Amino acid sequence: MAAPIEVTGxxxxxxxxxxxxxxxxKKIQGRSLGQIAWxxxxxxxxALTGALVVIVLILIAIFGPFFTQNPLTYHQNLIDPxxxxxxxxxxxxxxxxxxxxxxxxxxxxxxxxxxxHGARISLLVSFLATLVSVVIGTVMGIIAGYFGGWVDYTISxxxxxxxxxxxxxxxxxxxxxxxxxxxxxxxxxxxxxxLVMVIxxxxxxxxxxxxRGQTLSLREREFVDAARSMGARNSYVLFKExxxxxxxxxxxxxxLLIPTNILFEAALSFLGVGxxxxxxxxxxxxxxxxxxxxxxxxxxxxxxxxxxxxVLAFNLFGDGLRDALDPxxx
Numbered sequence: 001m002a003a004p005i006e007v008t009g010x011x012x013x014x015x016x017x018x019x020x021x022x023x024x025x026k027k028i029q030g031r032s033l034g035q036i037a038w039x040x041x042x043x044x045x046x047a048l049t050g051a052l053v054v055i056v057l058i059l060i061a062i063f064g065p066f067f068t069q070n071p072l073t074y075h076q077n078l079i080d081p082x083x084x085x086x087x088x089x090x091x092x093x094x095x096x097x098x099x100x101x102x103x104x105x106x107x108x109x110x111x112x113x114x115x116x117h118g119a120r121i122s123l124l125v126s127f128l129a130t131l132v133s134v135v136i137g138t139v140m141g142i143i144a145g146y147f148g149g150w151v152d153y154t155i156s157x158x159x160x161x162x163x164x165x166x167x168x169x170x171x172x173x174x175x176x177x178x179x180x181x182x183x184x185x186x187x188x189x190x191x192x193x194x195l196v197m198v199i200x201x202x203x204x205x206x207x208x209x210x211x212r213g214q215t216l217s218l219r220e221r222e223f224v225d226a227a228r229s230m231g232a233r234n235s236y237v238l239f240k241e242x243x244x245x246x247x248x249x250x251x252x253x254x255x256l257l258i259p260t261n262i263l264f265e266a267a268l269s270f271l272g273v274g275x276x277x278x279x280x281x282x283x284x285x286x287x288x289x290x291x292x293x294x295x296x297x298x299x300x301x302x303x304x305x306x307x308x309x310x311v312l313a314f315n316l317f318g319d320g321l322r323d324a325l326d327p328x329x330x
Contacts, residue, residue, distance in 0.1 A: 033325075037248075040324040047320020053313035061123045064116035071117045071280050075099075075108030085296045093298035104288075105296045114280035115306050121274075121281045122310070125195050126261035132200025134254050137207035138246070142238055144208070145215025156212070159205035168267070171198045175273040188275045195268060199261050207253050214249055218242050248325040255318035259311040266307055282307050 031039075041047060078094050080087045085105045086094030093102035094111075101111035144155035171194075178194055185193055218224060219242065227237050268274045269283025277284060282303045289300035 037324040041320060044320040044323065047317055047324070050313045050316030050318075050320065053309065054317055057119060057310055057313065058123065060116055061119040065113075065120060068113040068116050069110045071109055071113040072278055073109060075103055075110070078103050078108045079106065083295060085292070089298075091298050092296055095298075101302050102298055105292050105299055111299075111302055114285060115282070115302065118280040118282045118285065118303070119306070119310075121192070121279070122262050122265055122307075125192060125199070125265045126258050128196040129200035129203070129261045129265075130254055130257050132196060133203045133207055133257060134250060136201065137204035138211050138243075138250060140204065141208040141211025142215050142242060142246070145212040146219050146234070146238055146242065148216075152212070155208075159208055162202055162205045165202060167198070167202045170202070171195070171268055172271060172273050174198060175268075188279055191275050195265060195274065199264055203257070203261070207250070207257065210249055210253055211246060214246055215242060218245055252318060252322040252325060255314060255321055259314040259318075262307065262311055262314070 078086055080092075083092075085092045086103050086108070089095035089102050094108070095102040099110050099112065101115060103110060104114065140155050144152040175191070175194055178190065224237060224241055227241050265274065266281075266283035266286070269281040270287050272287065274283055275281050285303040286300060289303070293300040
């Protein structure tokens with residue numbers, strides 16, 4: 001039989017925390033869900049690249065117009081009057097040191113300035129429309145999932161009706177019906193307001209369904225039962241107990257809804273119901289490029305690539321954020 005091992009030291013020094021502190025010289029610290037999500041997101045290089053591109057695009061949309069040329073300035077001296085296209089540049093695009101992305105056929109307006117100003121319109125409409133959708137969808141989804149019964153049935157049927165609504169046709173008809181000066185707005189202010197309300201108000205059922213499903217699960221959790229047993233009101237349970245646990249899906253779906261709204265705004269502008277010309281927009285630039293893309297393909301490629309890069313960056317960042325906030329991810 002082996003002899004017993006003699007151990008020296010006090011009882012405090014024998015505690016597990018003290019032993020581990022002596023091993024690595026550090027205290028054990030817990031990590032919050034936000035810290036864990038950030039650690040996961042830092043390891044996702046693709047998502048970080050998408051986030052970096054998104055930040056750059058936002059900065060360009062905010063500050064870019066102060067450093068570019070006037071998008072309404074004509075440079076007719078750069079246009080070939082015979083073919084109505086730029087005289088020089090790759091594929092007769094007019095690209096030069098003064099015009100990095102070339103000039104617009106026919107008018108000679110600077111393409112870089114129009115892309116930058118168009119980014120402000122696209123991001124403004126998409127962000128505001130997403131905010132409207134998220135607010136309405138979150139409130140309606142929480143109410144439907146928490147209360148259930150006839151409340152859930154009524155809201156769910158309303159979601160089905162909105163999802164079946166011909167949104168594109170309604171947007172075209174509404175822009176044609178709303179006259180200048182309605183609601184105290186006019187010009188592009190009115191157009192942007194109509195676009196935000198149409199896109200945001202009719203897209204809330206998508207996030208509403210997700211929030212409803214998450215709320216149906218959360219309302220059966222122990223912390224919700226504990227709050228009820230202590231006499232908490234429904235409003236307290238909804239906004240203090242349930243809503244904080246819905247932040248992750250709200251953030252993820254918002255980042256994935258923004259690129260969808262960018263595409264929808266570009267589609268409406270392409271159909272002629274976006275901002276009023278000559279204010280630049282990416283969809284409107286594609287409309288002008290359709291009849292002349294064979295003689296000047298760069299005029300279609302440049303705004304098309306702007307839409308493609310923006311949507312791709314938001315989608316990559318949204319996918320990475322979803323993986324980082326997923327508690328079941330390894």
